Amino acid sequence: MSFDLANNGNDKEDRKYYDRNKGDDLQISRTDMNMLIMNYLVTEGFKEAALKFQQEAGLQEPALCSSLDERIMIREAVQTGRIPDAIAMVNALHPELLDNDRYLYFHLQQLQLLELIRGGRAEEALAFASATLAEAGANDRNALTELERSLALLAFPDPHASPFADLLLPSHSQKIASELNAAILKMENQEYTNPKLCSLLRMILWSQNELDKHNIKYPKMTDLANATIEKPKHGRRL
Amino acid sequence: MQQLTVFMDIESSRSYIDELYSPDAAKVVEALVTLKNSVIGSNRQKSSVIQQGVVPRLLQLMSDESLDPNIRLEATITIGSLAKGTAENVSSLVEQGTASALVELLKTSPIGTKLTEAGLCALRSVFMHPPAPIASLPADMRLLTRLTQIAREGSPTARACVVRILSIWCCGAGEQEALCAANACSAAAALLGATPAASTALPALDLLAAMCFENANVSQIALSTRYGDKPIPELLTTLVCRDKPLAVAMGAARCLTFMHRAGALPADDNRVVFGALPCLARLCTKEMPEDIRASAAETLAYLAEVDTSLQRLAAISNHLMTSLADIVNCQSPAAKQGAFKCFASLGANDEDIRKRIIETHGLMVHVVNGMNNPEASVRLAAVRCLHSLSRSVQQLRTTFQDHAVWKPLMQLLNDSPGTELLTVGSSTLCNLLLEFSPAKEPMLDQGAVEMLCSLTKRPEAALRLNGIWALMNMAFQAEQKVKQRILCCLGTEQMFRLLGDSDTQVIMKTLGLLRNLLSTRHHIDAIMSEYSSQVMQAVIVVLEGSYPAEVKEQALCILGNIGDGEKAKDLIMANEDVLRKLVDYLVQASEQSWGPTSTEYVSRAIQWAIDEAAEGAPGEQAAGGGAVRGGQPGVARRGGRGRAAGAPRGPRRAARAQAAARKARRRASARQSEDGSGSV
Numbered sequence: 001m002s003f004d005l006a007n008n009g010n011d012k013e014d015r016k017y018y019d020r021n022k023g024d025d026l027q028i029s030r031t032d033m034n035m036l037i038m039n040y041l042v043t044e045g046f047k048e049a050a051l052k053f054q055q056e057a058g059l060q061e062p063a064l065c066s067s068l069d070e071r072i073m074i075r076e077a078v079q080t081g082r083i084p085d086a087i088a089m090v091n092a093l094h095p096e097l098l099d100n101d102r103y104l105y106f107h108l109q110q111l112q113l114l115e116l117i118r119g120g121r122a123e124e125a126l127a128f129a130s131a132t133l134a135e136a137g138a139n140d141r142n143a144l145t146e147l148e149r150s151l152a153l154l155a156f157p158d159p160h161a162s163p164f165a166d167l168l169l170p171s172h173s174q175k176i177a178s179e180l181n182a183a184i185l186k187m188e189n190q191e192y193t194n195p196k197l198c199s200l201l202r203m204i205l206w207s208q209n210e211l212d213k214h215n216i217k218y219p220k221m222t223d224l225a226n227a228t229i230e231k232p233k234h235g236r237r238l
Numbered sequence: 239m240q241q242l243t244v245f246m247d248i249e250s251s252r253s254y255i256d257e258l259y260s261p262d263a264a265k266v267v268e269a270l271v272t273l274k275n276s277v278i279g280s281n282r283q284k285s286s287v288i289q290q291g292v293v294p295r296l297l298q299l300m301s302d303e304s305l306d307p308n309i310r311l312e313a314t315i316t317i318g319s320l321a322k323g324t325a326e327n328v329s330s331l332v333e334q335g336t337a338s339a340l341v342e343l344l345k346t347s348p349i350g351t352k353l354t355e356a357g358l359c360a361l362r363s364v365f366m367h368p369p370a371p372i373a374s375l376p377a378d379m380r381l382l383t384r385l386t387q388i389a390r391e392g393s394p395t396a397r398a399c400v401v402r403i404l405s406i407w408c409c410g411a412g413e414q415e416a417l418c419a420a421n422a423c424s425a426a427a428a429l430l431g432a433t434p435a436a437s438t439a440l441p442a443l444d445l446l447a448a449m450c451f452e453n454a455n456v457s458q459i460a461l462s463t464r465y466g467d468k469p470i471p472e473l474l475t476t477l478v479c480r481d482k483p484l485a486v487a488m489g490a491a492r493c494l495t496f497m498h499r500a501g502a503l504p505a506d507d508n509r510v511v512f513g514a515l516p517c518l519a520r521l522c523t524k525e526m527p528e529d530i531r532a533s534a535a536e537t538l539a540y541l542a543e544v545d546t547s548l549q550r551l552a553a554i555s556n557h558l559m560t561s562l563a564d565i566v567n568c569q570s571p572a573a574k575q576g577a578f579k580c581f582a583s584l585g586a587n588d589e590d591i592r593k594r595i596i597e598t599h600g601l602m603v604h605v606v607n608g609m610n611n612p613e614a615s616v617r618l619a620a621v622r623c624l625h626s627l628s629r630s631v632q633q634l635r636t637t638f639q640d641h642a643v644w645k646p647l648m649q650l651l652n653d654s655p656g657t658e659l660l661t662v663g664s665s666t667l668c669n670l671l672l673e674f675s676p677a678k679e680p681m682l683d684q685g686a687v688e689m690l691c692s693l694t695k696r697p698e699a700a701l702r703l704n705g706i707w708a709l710m711n712m713a714f715q716a717e718q719k720v721k722q723r724i725l726c727c728l729g730t731e732q733m734f735r736l737l738g739d740s741d742t743q744v745i746m747k748t749l750g751l752l753r754n755l756l757s758t759r760h761h762i763d764a765i766m767s768e769y770s771s772q773v774m775q776a777v778i779v780v781l782e783g784s785y786p787a788e789v790k791e792q793a794l795c796i797l798g799n800i801g802d803g804e805k806a807k808d809l810i811m812a813n814e815d816v817l818r819k820l821v822d823y824l825v826q827a828s829e830q831s832w833g834p835t836s837t838e839y840v841s842r843a844i845q846w847a848i849d850e851a852a853e854g855a856p857g858e859q860a861a862g863g864g865a866v867r868g869g870q871p872g873v874a875r876r877g878g879r880g881r882a883a884g885a886p887r888g889p890r891r892a893a894r895a896q897a898a899a900r901k902a903r904r905r906a907s908a909r910q911s912e913d914g915s916g917s918v
Binding site (some may be wrong): 084087088091092095096098099100102104109134135 | 274275278279280281282315318322356359473694
């Protein structure tokens with residue numbers, strides 16, 4: 001009782017914020033969570049994981065789109081550096097895609113260039129860049145900057161230790177693979193080309209941004225991956 | 239070097255091009271796939287392949303029905319990729335007969351196959367490059383029916399392609415009717431109805447708009463075409479909502495606009511008033527991207543061009559005026575011209591709106607700048623806007639004068655402009671030359687008379703009309719030297735030519751010019767002393783010719799004016815022909831062989847002419863009798879205007895005529911026996 005009284009003032013203040021350690025009226029059903037995860041697996045093309053998850057979570061047969069198998073193979077090809085294969089598969093699946101989205105095509109070719117650089121085949125890399133990538137670079141400012149960054153890797157004895165080493169990380173090819181995946185889904189008139197989980201996280205970032213703009217103090221999620229929430233420092237309250 | 243196959247230069251891989259001609263089907267397919275992968279994504283490769291003359295072989299592989307379907311498919315896809323290259327690439331493809339070959343392919347290939355889809359994609363790419371090879375797609379009923387069937391039943395990609403192709407193809411009344419007969423309306427409705435994605439809804443909206451544009455028949459059919467239980471206007475109304483993508487909302491509002499202007503939806507229809515109009519006003523606001531704002535402003539201009547209630551409504555919708563004033567500042571010519579056109583429509587009929595346009599948004603500076611814009615379409619739109627605003631008496635005397643708008647206008651008109659600009663510009667001139675316009679004097683100095691006289695010699699009736707009308711306005715209550723200059727510059731020969739014009743309006747205005755020239759006693763005597771025989775001849779020509787009553791009325795009014803001259807009236811008295819004619823008319827009039835109103839006017843005019851001539855009343859009294867005289871021409875003028883309003887050649891002209899009639903009535907009491915200088 002006395003504890004309650006002592007903390008009364010503080011308590012009131014804290015109530016204004018959502019306390020994630022407390023149970024409350026905002027129930028989120030398990031099915032909703034599962035559906036979000038399933039949506040993530042399907043749109044990102046994790047087919048086996050999706051099927052496994054469906055079994056374990058006891059979900060209904062997921063609506064796998066027709067191109068799921070192809071998309072998985074294309075993603076694999078991109079992430080393992082078999083770019084010509086990936087391009088050939090995309091062309092077989094959607095012949096108009098890479099003609100319509102030249103920037104995406106450039107990104108695939110850039111990956112190819114990076115593969116050559118990674119393999120230390122500088123001569124070939126230069127020949128390849130001037131034969132194919134130069135065209136995209138001449139038409140698009142963004143592409144030109146990215147091309148320059150990629151070719152700059154050649155100037156370093158150890159590209160992995162250069163300022164542009166990020167291009168050689170797997171995360172770069174993963175990013176392009178997702179870009180390609182989204183483009184294919186868009187081509188197939190899918191409603192959402194990005195996983196819905198992705199949009200939810202975006203929404204959090206957006207609202208935090210808006211709050212920051214108005215200089216409002218609130219418990220901020222600083223690390224999305226772990227959902228870490230930092231308490232607000234003193235300031236204007238919500 | 240294995241990995242390099244995809245991006246190898248075409249020159250270094252001559253071998254697989256040779257394989258295209260191999261008898262071995264498997265080798266051909268392989269070569270085609272390699273070729274395809276090398277051209278996709280690279281314009282350089284496309285140009286190189288086309289230069290090497292591979293296209294005819296590809297077309298052959300595509301069209302040969304005896305070949306392996308895979309070969310045909312890959313060849314078609316490769317052609318499709320080539321068609322996504324540069325403009326030169328596409329035109330060289332078309333020259334080599336690609337469009338016709340694709341159309342032939344579509345005639346036979348089964349619906350729902352990949353080959354059909356690839357063919358449609360390729361044809362769409364070809365059509366998307368202007369100028370589209372429209373002639374390669376004949377208006378053949380069987381083919382069109384087949385295409386609309388694909389638009390209803392094909393794969394989503396095939397449907398979107400077909401509808402896009404048809405929307406580009408449909409550019410005339412013949413195509414509109416043919417498509418309508420091939421059931422394209424219901425195909426479009428189906429694409430709009432079933433929760434459409436933007437990629438299929440957009441071409442469907444474009445097709446619908448292209449079919450309904452200025453076509454009452456097709457619009458009427460579209461009005462009653464249903465998908466499920468919803469007719470097309472309902473479907474469109476759901477698409478103009480805020481939650482739809484901007485381009486879709488824009489397209490739907492354009493369709494509703496076109497259906498309204500083609501007469502299928504009345505101006506007070508909810509789908510226009512609460513659907514298209516607010517949507518367009520919203521799309522003009524600051525938050526929207528520039529290209530959407532540009533087309534929204536232009537569409538809104540078309541929507542509100544004629545109907546005054548829509549103009550009033552638009553003017554108070556969603557701060558439209560502020561949005562438009564902001565669009566005028568955009569860089570792109572399309573946006574500028576859209577905004578000017580929209581201002582022109584808003585201010586077409588309502589004086590209050592005109593006032594608000596000018597006063598609240600300081601538009602005049604922009605209009606003057608617009609008239610000097612390097613882009614012809616912007617100049618035209620700026621002049622349109624100026625024309626609309628020039629209908630305001632107040633603005634003519636104030637803002638127009640402050641900004642000396644006549645200067646850039648005269649410059650534009652003297653700078654050998656296109657017919658359209660000349661028409662709108664000369665209409666504006668008519669208004670600037672009204673007797674109360676301060677711009678009249680400086681324009682005379684700038685050679686307006688000479689320019690207008692040359693306009694009366696143009697082959698286009700509208701230009702002749704504007705020229706003679708402006709001259710008529712100029713002559714109204716003008717000084718004698720101005721009148722002399724007009725007569726001298728126009729020449730009596732040209733005047734006779736105009737009296738024989740095929741357009742009655744031109745004849746009316748020519749006679750009106752004569753009336754205005756022949757006013758004020760000593761002007762009459764001065765002019766008649768020089769041109770008596772020609773003027774009398776002109777009057778006799780009109781009185782004896784087979785002209786409508788209103789034209790003869792004008793001639794009689796001229797006689798009346800002549801009768802007011804000191805010496806000039808002797809000319810009438812001496813002319814047996816004229817006197818006999820007058821008596822004839824009186825008899826005819828009493829028998830009421832003409833319409834009751836014309837009879838009244840004509841008989842009054844005759845009475846008056848005879849009174850003037852016979853009485854020979856002293857000058858003072860004649861002038862004192864101005865009240866009587868003033869009444870008569872007032873009546874005559876109103877009659878003339880009334881008829882002009884009753885028989886409009888276009889809605890715009892009707893609006894002009896109404897405005898002119900209003901003005902004429904307002905000033906009627908102050909008039910001499912002159913044809914009023916009406917605003918256009």
